[in-house]
Amino acid sequence: MDVIPEIRRLHFVEHVTISDLAKQFKLSRPTIRKHLKTVEEPVYPTRQHQPYLKLGAFIEQLRTWLETDATLPGKKCKRTAQRLYECLQAEGYVGGYSAVQRYVKAWKASRSASPSIKQAFVPLLFPAGVVVNFFRTHK
Structure with missing residues (x-):
């Protein structure tokens, strides 16, 4: 505007x-x-990379927890970003919740970029000239 x-x-x-x-x-x-x-609207620079200053020492622990939670079967078994933040605080993390939340969001986005096993496409085409009869009965 x-x-x-x-x-x-x-x-x-x-x-x-x-x-x-x-x-x-x-x-x-x-x-x-x-x-x-002023004559024209100011231009504010945008950050391309968000640094994790206080979270830096705890990123490996957080990544391990996220990978462990990703293998759990149900949604109720997985920890939320709030619960992960509380666990990090028990480990000695003194930073804010928003840094943990941003990291969890970025981690989930990076995992959803690659297709999972459920998202893989298996073509149901057969090579030309090969006749496949699934309904033939053997006597």
């Missing part, structure tokens, strides 16, 4: 006050003043 050009147009062309602009756009007056000084 082009908020900054609209704010600049309303203020400089239609002479709308800063207080009225703040009410109209639901922004603070200092923010409106900042936008009046």
Whole structure:
């Protein structure tokens, strides 16, 4: 949305006050003043890789738990990210829950990228010229 050009147009062309602009756009007056000084919208850099600073020493333990839980049969047997976080705290982890949650989400996404045995496709085509008769009875 082009908020900054609209704010600049309303203020400089239609002479709308800063207080009225703040009410109209639901922004603070200092923010409106900042936008009046800028010409184009700011570009904020995005991080491509999220570092796990406090989780770093516990990643192997967490990965082991996740791989163990992945082999369990039912959904109720598997630990949630909250339960994994509590187990890590018992091991001495002092970081936050959100780092554990992000790691678990990324781990699950990386596992779902490769097809599992249930997702594999087995073609039911036979080579040309081969006759397969499944219904023939032997006497």
